[in-house]
Amino acid sequence: MRNWLPLHGYQSYQRIQRTGLFRASPPVILAAGFLGLILMGTLLLSLPMASRNGISATNAFFMATSAVTVTGLTSVEPAIAFTHFGQIVLMTLVQLGGLGFVTFAVVSAIMLGKKMSLTHQALALEALNQTSVSKIQKTAFSVFKLSITIELIMATILTLWWWRDYPLITAIYRAIFHAITSFNNAGFSLFPNSLNQFLGDPVTVLVITASIILGGIGFSVLGDISQKKRWSSLLTYTKVIIMGTLALNLTGFVVIWALEFNNPHTLANLPWHSQALAAWMQSVTSRTAGFVTLDITQLHDSSTLIIMLLMFIGGGSLSTASGIKIGTFIILLAAVYSYIRHRKEVVLFKRSVSSDTIQKSLALLLANSALIFLGVLILTTLEELPFISILFEVVSAVSTTGMSRDLTPQLSTASQLVLTLLMFAGRLGPLTLIYSLATQQRSRVRYPETEFQVG
Amino acid sequence: MRNWLPLHGYQSYQRIQRTGLFRASPPVILAAGFLGLILMGTLLLSLPMASRNGISATNAFFMATSAVTVTGLTSVEPAIAFTHFGQIVLMTLVQLGGLGFVTFAVVSAIMLGKKMSLTHQALALEALNQTSVSKIQKTAFSVFKLSITIELIMATILTLWWWRDYPLITAIYRAIFHAITSFNNAGFSLFPNSLNQFLGDPVTVLVITASIILGGIGFSVLGDISQKKRWSSLLTYTKVIIMGTLALNLTGFVVIWALEFNNPHTLANLPWHSQALAAWMQSVTSRTAGFVTLDITQLHDSSTLIIMLLMFIGGGSLSTASGIKIGTFIILLAAVYSYIRHRKEVVLFKRSVSSDTIQKSLALLLANSALIFLGVLILTTLEELPFISILFEVVSAVSTTGMSRDLTPQLSTASQLVLTLLMFAGRLGPLTLIYSLATQQRSRVRYPETEFQVG
Numbered sequence: 067m068r069n070w071l072p073l074h075g076y077q078s079y080q081r082i083q084r085t086g087l088f089r090a091s092p093p094v095i096l097a098a099g100f101l102g103l104i105l106m107g108t109l110l111l112s113l114p115m116a117s118r119n120g121i122s123a124t125n126a127f128f129m130a131t132s133a134v135t136v137t138g139l140t141s142v143e144p145a146i147a148f149t150h151f152g153q154i155v156l157m158t159l160v161q162l163g164g165l166g167f168v169t170f171a172v173v174s175a176i177m178l179g180k181k182m183s184l185t186h187q188a189l190a191l192e193a194l195n196q197t198s199v200s201k202i203q204k205t206a207f208s209v210f211k212l213s214i215t216i217e218l219i220m221a222t223i224l225t226l227w228w229w230r231d232y233p234l235i236t237a238i239y240r241a242i243f244h245a246i247t248s249f250n251n252a253g254f255s256l257f258p259n260s261l262n263q264f265l266g267d268p269v270t271v272l273v274i275t276a277s278i279i280l281g282g283i284g285f286s287v288l289g290d291i292s293q294k295k296r297w298s299s300l301l302t303y304t305k306v307i308i309m310g311t312l313a314l315n316l317t318g319f320v321v322i323w324a325l326e327f328n329n330p331h332t333l334a335n336l337p338w339h340s341q342a343l344a345a346w347m348q349s350v351t352s353r354t355a356g357f358v359t360l361d362i363t364q365l366h367d368s369s370t371l372i373i374m375l376l377m378f379i380g381g382g383s384l385s386t387a388s389g390i391k392i393g394t395f396i397i398l399l400a401a402v403y404s405y406i407r408h409r410k411e412v413v414l415f416k417r418s419v420s421s422d423t424i425q426k427s428l429a430l431l432l433a434n435s436a437l438i439f440l441g442v443l444i445l446t447t448l449e450e451l452p453f454i455s456i457l458f459e460v461v462s463a464v465s466t467t468g469m470s471r472d473l474t475p476q477l478s479t480a481s482q483l484v485l486t487l488l489m490f491a492g493r494l495g496p497l498t499l500i501y502s503l504a505t506q507q508r509s510r511v512r513y514p515e516t517e518f519q520v521g
Numbered sequence: 522m523r524n525w526l527p528l529h530g531y532q533s534y535q536r537i538q539r540t541g542l543f544r545a546s547p548p549v550i551l552a553a554g555f556l557g558l559i560l561m562g563t564l565l566l567s568l569p570m571a572s573r574n575g576i577s578a579t580n581a582f583f584m585a586t587s588a589v590t591v592t593g594l595t596s597v598e599p600a601i602a603f604t605h606f607g608q609i610v611l612m613t614l615v616q617l618g619g620l621g622f623v624t625f626a627v628v629s630a631i632m633l634g635k636k637m638s639l640t641h642q643a644l645a646l647e648a649l650n651q652t653s654v655s656k657i658q659k660t661a662f663s664v665f666k667l668s669i670t671i672e673l674i675m676a677t678i679l680t681l682w683w684w685r686d687y688p689l690i691t692a693i694y695r696a697i698f699h700a701i702t703s704f705n706n707a708g709f710s711l712f713p714n715s716l717n718q719f720l721g722d723p724v725t726v727l728v729i730t731a732s733i734i735l736g737g738i739g740f741s742v743l744g745d746i747s748q749k750k751r752w753s754s755l756l757t758y759t760k761v762i763i764m765g766t767l768a769l770n771l772t773g774f775v776v777i778w779a780l781e782f783n784n785p786h787t788l789a790n791l792p793w794h795s796q797a798l799a800a801w802m803q804s805v806t807s808r809t810a811g812f813v814t815l816d817i818t819q820l821h822d823s824s825t826l827i828i829m830l831l832m833f834i835g836g837g838s839l840s841t842a843s844g845i846k847i848g849t850f851i852i853l854l855a856a857v858y859s860y861i862r863h864r865k866e867v868v869l870f871k872r873s874v875s876s877d878t879i880q881k882s883l884a885l886l887l888a889n890s891a892l893i894f895l896g897v898l899i900l901t902t903l904e905e906l907p908f909i910s911i912l913f914e915v916v917s918a919v920s921t922t923g924m925s926r927d928l929t930p931q932l933s934t935a936s937q938l939v940l941t942l943l944m945f946a947g948r949l950g951p952l953t954l955i956y957s958l959a960t961q962q963r964s965r966v967r968y969p970e971t972e973f974q975v976g
């Protein structure tokens with residue numbers, strides 16, 4: 067029996083299937099929910115009151131998909147094309163998509179005082195990848211509480227800071243918008259050229275990056291921290307993810323700074339503290355948030371490569387970030403290290419990791435790589451554009467990062483539809499993968515082992 | 522106890538270590554052997570009699586490394602820069618590097634009627650990744666016999682065919698050179714623009730591709746076929762590799778043909794049978810042989826991407842081809858498929874695959890990817906060249922394919938040295954990886970299992 071899904075959850079799920087309450091498979095329900103949100107968003111964004119001069123159905127669909135999948139790729143500029151109504155629709159789609167309609171469903175159920183239905187339980191269990199149904203209820207509620215708290219704090223600080231330059235109402239409006247898009251790692255901005263004007267502004271950069279990191283580190287980590295308070299009593303998983311996040315962000319910071327130090331189009335002409343802030347922002351945002359303060363088209367190819375790796379890895383599990391996830395990345399590294407060190411089991415912080423977890427990590431790595439490969443293959447046949455720009459765009463879509471080398475608006479409708487599919491698959495992919503597993507037949511046959519040469 | 526190395530071999534190895542006969546670790550000896558060959562080759566190619574107008578030490582070193590690692594990247598044209606002596610040195614380096622100095626050492630030992638020393642046994646065992654020492658002796662001898670037989674047959678056909686256009690001596694000389702370089706998947710050619718002039722020549726294309734496939738499928742497969750003769754009695758491994766090779770080559774053939782069909786710089790202006798031959802040649806050669814009949818710089822980015830995937834996968838284990846190897850690729854696919862199908866074990870042709878094999882495959886995948894990532898990172902900082910050309914060059918070097926978008930001669934000395942390191946690591950990498958394992962400390966501590974979220 068595989069242990070990737072807790073017995074408890076799996077049995078509930080089987081019971082649901084047997085009682086016929088729940089015939090559609092969970093990934094179908096999840097995908098349908100996201101699709102429903104996207105279609106509703108498309109409809110609302112198509113309304114005359116949503117845009118200043120009207121936008122095409124393709125653009126509305128693209129922007130809605132980008133919002134629900136918390137990507138942030140833009141075929142039209144939200145600040146220019148949309149009215150306040152359109153912008154509020156956009157940020158609502160981001161909030162619903164980011165925290166996940168599943169979490170919302172669970173939280174609503176708890177708030178309404180209803181005992182969660184088994185359908186909801188199984189749904190929440192798979193979506194949040196948690197280990198017990200009762201735990202999920204607590205988690206779901208703390209997801210909601212934590213998110214709103216963090217977003218409120220960030221919005222307050224940004225309001226006070228931006229009030230110096232904007233009328234209070236404008237400051238509040240923009241602060242809420244950016245608190246939501248940054249915490250949900252959704253990269254939309256209401257300023258021209260994303261956050262370029264805040265390049266050297268320490269308060270804005272540090273608040274936005276803090277919000278990105280908190281949204282992208284994963285709710286189980288946040289939950290564990292908020293319960294335990296002390297480092298020594300944290301779960302191994304929490305410690306590993308915190309250290310991994312820190313390591314990735316700092317590595318990105320140093321490497322991007324070093325590689326762009328002499329680039330007159332990015333860092334070279336800035337004072338050192340602005341260089342530091344810009345490199346930090348670029349490193350943090352690459353882990354699938356997608357805001358930019360630098361001109362992405364002017365970065366060296368070497369930094370662009372580093373950024374693509376950061377996008378591919380992404381944030382923590384159970385977070386508003388996407389990518390293969392930092393936990394997956396760490397497991398893959400640990401597996402290779404253990405193999406080289408000749409260990410029978412994969413060991414991480416003196417704990418062994420199950421072979422199922424390793425296979426799941428491998429599956430995620432290959433699924434995301436295959437998605438990127440296919441995306442690039444299709445886009446290179448559809449467009450005559452530099453390979454690196456297409457690769458960057460596809461990695462950005464699959465990891466739902468939303469940075470672009472100014473490519474998105476230039477693309478044909480066909481290519482934009484391919485990108486919507488990639489964003490959708492990139493955001494739901496891991497979930498659907500896990501989900502599909504539960505619905506497959508298990509084999510009871512044992513096969514004899516074969517010797518197989520590799521490498 | 523891990524089962525990746527047979528107990529038998531491991532015990533011999535331990536005995537050797539204990540008796541102090543064999544203090545250097547096997548990967549060091551292997552690497553040193555290759556390095557020795559490369560340095561000897563550099564010296565010989567630097568001799569005035571080797572080149573028409575003299576070549577730089579860097580070029581001699583680059584060409585020797587390219588030959589010993591059977592890559593075929595060229596900083597100078599072998600047909601133009603080298604004399605006959607230089608060309609013979611080159612093909613000798615290819616033959617020694619391709620069949621492996623290990624195999625040669627083992628075969629020599631057998632031929633000399635000496636009982637193999639334990640040192641040789643352990644060395645051969647690790648290098649050929651076989652399961653018993655007595656089996657290795659047989660294998661080594663059949664490697665030698667098979668290689669020479671196949672090369673002689675190919676050389677004879679090519680001689681007869683090319684005799685129509687060249688004097689007999691020239692035909693024999695070129696036939697031997699190309700029989701050796703094609704069977705060893707080393708991609709050097711004595712004609713201008715590689716094999717471009719044979720674009721529509723069915724005999725040359727089919728002989729060269731057959732030679733490439735036979736050299737690149739792996740000696741255990743060839744050995745099994747030559748012993749069993751009948752499909753039904755072949756090993757599972759043999760069947761899988763044959764079918765996988767066929768599937769990859771045919772897929773590459775169809776996809777490249779389809780993507781280049783309308784390209785006036787490659788296939789569009791050719792008759793259909795030449796299109797077919799050119800697409801077939803391009804598909805087969807991409808699995809790390811490196812000959813070309815088409816102009817690589819003129820291929821669509823989409824076909825270039827496909828070719829990079831084929832290069833990355835490469836040929837069979839225990840062959841003159843490199844890459845992660847087709848067996849590794851199949852195991853990775855099988856692991857993902859089994860995971861999705863909810864199977865506890867990875868099943869391939871009704872045989873289960875050990876978790877060690879899967880971890881090894883994962884290690885190979887990540888090691889090669891990391892090598893490519895680092896190579897591209899360094900080259901993009903050193904050169905101002907199109908990203909796709911650099912990526913192609915690096916994948917070609919790491920997989921020891923040797924195709925280039927005409928980049929190699931343009932590169933700075935520093936970049937060329939990076940390429941030599943990549944070729945060296947790409948060819949030895951998997952071997953050294955396996956080898957290093959045996960020299961590491963085993964841990965006897967059992968750690969408790971931890972839950973770890975991925976994806």
Ligand SMILES: [K+]
Pocket residue numbers: 136137138251252253354355356466467468
């Ligand atoms: K994003």
Ligand SMILES: [K+]
Pocket residue numbers: 591592593706707708809810811921922923
């Ligand atoms: K080659």
